[in-house]
Amino acid sequence: MAKIDVEDLITLVRNYNPRTNEALIRQAYAYGEAMHEGQFRHSGEPYFTHPVAVAAILTEMRLDDATVITALLHDTIEDTKSTYTEIAEMFGAEVAELVDGVTKLTNLQLSSSQTEQAENFRKLFMAMSKDLRVILVKLADRLHNMRTIRSLRPEKQARKARETMDIFAPLAGRMGMQWMREELEDLAFRVLNPDARASIIRRFITLQRETGDVMHQITNDIRLELDKEGIEADVFGRAKKPYGIWRKMQEKDQGFSRLSDIYGFRVITRDEADCYRVLGAIHQRWRAVPGRFKDYISQPKSNGYRSIHTTVSGRDGKRVEVQIRTRQMHEVAESGVAAHWSYRDGVRAENPFAVDPAKWLASLTERFENAEDHDEFLEHVKLEMYSDQVFCFTPKGDVVKLPKGATPLDFAYAIHTRIGDSCVGAKVDNVRVPLWTRLKNGQSVEIMTAEGQRPQATWIDIVVTGRAKAAIRKSLREEDRERFIKLGRELARVAFEHIGKKATDKALKTAAKQLGLPDGEEVLARLGSAELRAQDVTETLYPDVISPTTDEIDPSRAVIGLSPEQSFTRAPCCQPVPGERIVGITYRGQGVIVHAIDCPTLSRYEDQPERWIDLHWHSGQHPAIHSVGLKLTIRNDAGVLGRICTLIGEQKANISNMVFLDRKPDFYRLLVEVDLRDVEHLHALMTALEAENDVAELERTRDAQQSTS
Structure with missing residues (x-):
């Protein structure tokens, strides 16, 4: 694809915003091109073709200069020597904030493990709450990447397509940008299920050959009925995207021949009253299908969408889906929340149906x-x-x-x-x-x-x-509060004894005050329900006792083999502890992640040897801060859980979290996270637990799903 020239881009903006700041767009174009000089996409094209294409997509939505300029610069902070300060000085704080917001979104791993995914969704909504235009740029960025996805390796295509289908397409739909949702879904469908898509297209061509130009015939039929009633309106017909047809076939378990699942018709009227006149004319001419009528004019969707939907039995008894709306409603239906920023003739378009992004959020x-x-x-x-x-x-x-x-x-x-x-x-x-x-x-x-x-x-x-x-x-x-308080009291006792203290009512009351909780009983209840860690309580009251002694190794210097500016974190998938053989994998923006040498996750990086770093643990006394998951099956009897907690405490191991996986009349299955010094500490604890009669099963948990991607 040839790169869009700066003058062509300015022409696209000027078509809807004659008052555009052409000089600033030229400056942003030149700056972005210079920053990405020497960088290339997987297809071999100069990298800057991508930001320009994203900017062009945003002009289709008639967006403001700041959003278009952000598109031109959206990869500069992440992929070039450009900085937030430099962009703010050259293009203003508004653009710098938007570019920074898009950069942060790009670094979110939205399709990662469930816990990380939830936290990243939370960050996504935080970014949206600052300025929704960040999401508009990100959606346009994803759309262009999906349009050019063929240059990626098959496994990366599949991952991007699944993320698009699961996250970005629904997000576009929720924002009311149905055209973008449909195109994103169909581009992802082409990657994820090419055979099904090809089958839909083949059957569609066959149907057209058998029935002729049905869309043109039905469009004329509707226009004829409107002319009889003297209603001025535009009538459009369109074939639905292959994925839309496929989804309806799956949802309703019905064949391809049902016409309402293939074609859609829109009637665009002058005013709201005409919408209902059109509805009357169509229902008089054709029989309405029960259960297929929706009035989103009187009950608009939260993203501002307004329209009347009806399905009627048209030619030869075939079902036909019709949407009826005014021109202003149609603009919101096409642009969704983005309609708030759209320009016409150099001024912000005043559309009474455009939803306020702040209220929508x-x-x-x-x-x-x-x-x-x-x-x-x-x-x-x-x-x-x-x-x-x-x-x-x-x-x-x-x-x-x-x-x-x-x-x-x-x-x-x-x-x-x-x-x-x-x-x-x-x-x-x-x-x-x-x-x-x-x-x-x-x-x-x-x-x-x-x-x-x-x-x-x-x-x-x-x-x-x-x-x-x-x-x-x-x-x-x-209802479970009493049980949680009882369990929390035992957890607190063990945690306090571990540091030579007692979990008195006064201590718990003081901890509650420090933690912003109403009383000591609430502290115990939250400990018992695993909403609060016992370590958090003890650290709140006795930070000096918890802090490492002078002869312990500094946790930030526990690993040897890193350069001075590199930081590390333990991989959540394998939770390596001192004494185990380890290797480091470098991640952009995350430093080095330390994995156990036998971690299955490492197979993902076999073809990226440049990311591997040879590491080993510092010899000496490490503090007991290395969290390890243990899965236990214990007898369900009075006092058993308390004895297990006491046993763990006696081994100088702190319980940092406890989750019940299964509760049966005879046994409990639970996941206990304990903070340990090293691999010898782990072996000693597991040996002590295995020797306990009330422990039926014990294993160390390692979860590949928790890997850093």
């Missing part, structure tokens, strides 16, 4: 703020981004918006937590239904409650909304 993040763990946060994000909505009604006629697949329990919690907690049954359209029933658009839902009813543990698997799951977990946590 507030509605999107409202449910995330109370997420108390990584999985819960990820659950919120994926539900909010990936699901379509259904609209149901209360008995009084109020509308409740829920994600697709929601149940009456989700409905109850959407009204009020108290209603959800006390729910004992539900009626849908006046018929009693099980609580796991999946709700559909337009249904009326009545919730039956009873005093004294409490949420059941099985409800977690029934509900789909983050709000309901969080409320149920909170209620269950309160």
Whole structure:
């Protein structure tokens, strides 16, 4: 692909913004080109062809100068000698902040392990909350990379395509940029399932050959009906993307021949009143298909999307999907949240339907703020981004918006937590239904409650909304509070004895004050539920006792073989400890990650020998700060867990975390993280635990899924 000339790029901007700062765009173009001089893409093209192409994509959305300039510079801080300060001096603080935001997003590994993925989603939303244009540049960047993905190695193509399908395409859809979502999905589909895509295209060509130009015929039929009613409107037909057809075939388990899954028609009217006139004309001429009508004009989506959707039985009984909207609604439907920044004739376009990005983000993040763990946060994000909505009604006629697949329990919690907690049954359209029933658009839902009813543990698997799951977990946590306090007291006793102290009520009360918790009982409850580490409590009260003694090796100098400016971290996948053979892998922006020599993750880097560093642990006394996971199966009996915790403490090992994996009448399976000095300390602890009659199984955990990618 030939590089877009600077004058051509300026022409693209000037088409919608005659008042553009041409000099600044020229300066950014020249600066970006100079910074990327000598760099090439995998295809062999000069690297700067990519930032220019990203900028051109953003001009299609009629975005402001700052966003276009950011596109030109978006890889400079990461890949060249350019700096934030230099960009701020040359192009202003606004552009520098945007470029810095895109750089930080680029460094997020969004498709990594679940815990990391949740934390990175959290960072993504933080970047969005600063300035949504960062995401617009990142989406345009991903779109161009997907358009040119063929030059990458097959395994990298597959990884990028999966990340695009799982994260970037749904994000574009959630932002209302349907055209981008469809293209991203289809480009990823081409990589992930080329045979299925080719099959769809072949059948589509065959259908056209058999039926003729159906799209043109139906477009004329609709125009004829509108002319009869004297309605001025534009009518467009379009074939759906192969992935869109494939997804509907999978969802509905139906054949390719259903026309509504292949073609879509849009009617663009002058005003809102005409939208409903068009709807009437179409329904008079053709029979509406039940359950396929949605009015997003009276009930807009949170990203500003407004339109009427209907499906009718058209020519020869074939189903035809029609969307009806005004010109301004159409602009928002195409650009989504980006419509807020779009320009026309040199001024910010005033579109009454363009959603305020700040309000949109507030509605999107409202449910995330109370997420108390990584999985819960990820659950919120994926539900909010990936699901379509259904609209149901209360008995009084109020509308409740829920994600697709929601149940009456989700409905109850959407009204009020108290209603959800006390729910004992539900009626849908006046018929009693099980609580796991999946709700559909337009249904009326009545919730039956009873005093004294409490949420059941099985409800977690029934509900789909983050709000309901969080409320149920909170209620269950309160019921388990007494048990958690008892376990927390034992954990605290062991941790305090480990440093020669006692976990008195006064000590716990002081720790609570330092940690911002209401009282010592809350400290114990959080220790027992693994929301707080015992080490955090002891370090809060006795930092001097916890600090390493003078004869211990400085943790930051524990590894030999690094250059003075290099820092290291232990790989979470294999958790190497002093005394084990190790090797370092260099990561851009993350320093050196230290792996055990037998870590399976190392096979990923066999073809990158330049990233390997020969390392070994410093000899001498290391502090007991090296976390190792142990998976235990222990007898479920009174006092057993306490004895195990005491045994670990006697071995001078600190329990930093404890997670119950399974609870059965006869045994517990749990994951215990202990802080150790070295491999000898680990062997001594495991030997002591294996000798304990109440320990049925014991193994050290190593998780390849937790690797740094």
